[in-house]
Amino acid sequence: MNLTLADVERCLSSMAEEGHETIAITSVQTDSRTVGKGDLFFCIDGEKFDGHEFAAQAAKSGAAGIVASRMLADLGVPVIMVRNTTTALGRLAACWRDTCGAKLVAVTGTAGKTTVKEMLSVVVSEKFTTAKNYRNFNNQIGLPLSMLKADCTQDIWIMELGISVRGDMEELAPIASPDMAVITNVGPGHLEGLGNETGVALAKTSLLKYLRQSGTAVISQDYPLLWDAARELVDNPVGFSGLPYDQTHESAWNDTFEKTECDYVASFLAAEANGWGRFRLRTPDGDGEITAPFCGDHFAENLACVAAAAHQLGLTREDVIKGISTLKTDSQRFCCKGSDSVLVIDDSYNANPLSMAHSLKTAAKMAGARPLVLVLGDMRELGEETSMRHEELGRLVRDMAPKAFFYKGSLQEDVRRGLNGSIHLSEVHSPEEFIQAWNDLELDEAVVLVKGSRSLKMETFAGALCKRLNTIAGTEETPR
Structure with missing residues (x-):
């Protein structure tokens, strides 16, 4: 980064302090734990933390300057006062984009x-x-x-x-x-x-x-x-x-x-x-x-x-x-893993009705004549349409006709309405509970889709299944 503290001050307040032209900024940080010598620290006021409480730690770690929205004790480093530090962070990024x-x-x-x-x-x-x-x-x-x-x-x-x-x-x-x-x-x-x-x-x-x-x-x-x-x-x-x-x-x-x-x-x-x-x-x-x-x-x-x-x-x-052809797929975005006999599709990073429908249809197409197993979780942040969208999910799963359907979350009754009794929904609360149920199925050649909203940590289900499959195969290697 080729910015000085004076450049930052001119961007955020239009005026630079004398002598700050010689203070070089190495990088910008919002986490005091990552601050190093020459960094600029923004005191972000978040829902779970207030960066102002860590300004002293940032200064001690070598910060060249601190951007704050309220008065701080004398920290021995320059402090740039702004109305809102998040807005100021965005303004600085825009200035840097124009500079480059x-x-x-x-x-x-x-x-x-x-x-x-x-x-x-x-x-x-x-x-x-x-x-x-x-x-x-x-x-x-x-x-x-x-x-x-x-x-x-x-x-x-x-x-x-x-x-x-x-x-x-x-x-x-x-x-x-x-x-x-x-x-x-x-x-x-x-x-x-x-x-x-x-x-x-x-x-x-x-x-x-x-x-x-x-x-x-x-x-x-x-x-x-x-x-x-x-x-x-x-x-x-x-x-x-x-x-x-x-x-x-x-x-x-x-x-x-x-x-x-x-x-x-x-x-x-x-x-x-x-x-x-x-x-x-x-x-x-x-x-x-x-x-x-x-x-x-x-x-x-x-x-x-x-x-x-x-x-x-x-x-x-x-x-x-x-x-x-050189793309490395993300491990939680429709990433295919598993063993020689079972294909595990880890699409656990997040879920909404559009991405869920895309993934279900693709998994069914990939399965073809092979058994399809679905391990799904709630789709969050849908507001007033939450119930309706989960009932739609049930109807979509019904059309997929999976061999087995596992579900984690509080909206399973909405999904069951969409299933209309045609597909059995097995509620699971943990990867261990799911693996026990998987062992009872004795499925070979299956295609397994794992997907749900981020907060449900559905990747733990995909990881547990891959580990189980590798154990059965006699290897503890990282799933492909």
Whole structure:
């Protein structure tokens, strides 16, 4: 980072103290435990902690300066006073972005935004130096910290923006001030804070109001609420589509694929070994089948999105294919693990109705004639639609006709209403309880999907099953 304390002061208060031009800032921290010599410490006032209480510790650890919103005791280091430290953190990130002049791509959407950010990063890295958020550090703290960790030698910053309540995007988008806005999809996620799907579409597309002059919008055409809302704000959005493959009526699907009116289209065709998938991808550079280290219709949507964004950045279809072949899938985002006989799909990072439907349909397609086992948990933050959406989940599970269905959470009765008695729901409270039930099933060749909201820690169920399978196989190796 090439900032001085005087640069920070001019950004946050327009005036710099004498002598601060010579105080170099090494990095920006919001956790006093990570502060090192030369760092700038922001006293963030959070729900569970108040950074002002740790300012002395930051100073002792070598902080070059502290940003605070209330008076502190003399700590022996410069203190910059601001009205709100979270807002100030975002303002500093915006100043740093202007200083560096990198092209910034902002990615948002109900589902798939982290995956798209990761995929786009590996593709763009084929030709450009890039920066990105770590995992999903995408809120009012995570976004500016991610931007402040980027540097001026990097050509393109790919930043994910996550929102959960009205007004979030209006806080995040000015920080990013993107040259390109990418919106993966919209669906019933964070309804507790965004109201309904129309509210989600309006909240996500408000990002487009903050596009820089001559900026580009890359938008899914598969969601009418999203596409219509986007076209109200930008004249010529770049569209993409993830078209479901219809093997039964392949000729009709081919006709639809070829006539789809956007230039970037992808379809998931079939699962290959070890979690890879076969896809068809069309861009202005060509049309044909490819293989990639992921599976599912939702990944086709992601693939089309990445191809569209990459093309606008000057990359080709071949660059996309080469880049995604190197992608390392996240261990909790539709990651295929398990043993030689049982495939465990760990999609436990989080869940909303859109991502849940995507994952269920893909798992069923991957299972084919093999037994399908579902290990699911509640979907949180759905507000007034909570009961209805879980009943919908029950109906979707009923259509999947799994061999076994395990469920963790307080909303199982809503799910049971959707099942309508056609599928048995086995309630489980812990990984140990689930493993005991699994042992009684004696299932071979099964495909197991594990998914639920983050707070339920469904990854512990996937981990316990993988450990059990490896024990049976006589190895304690890390699941593949």
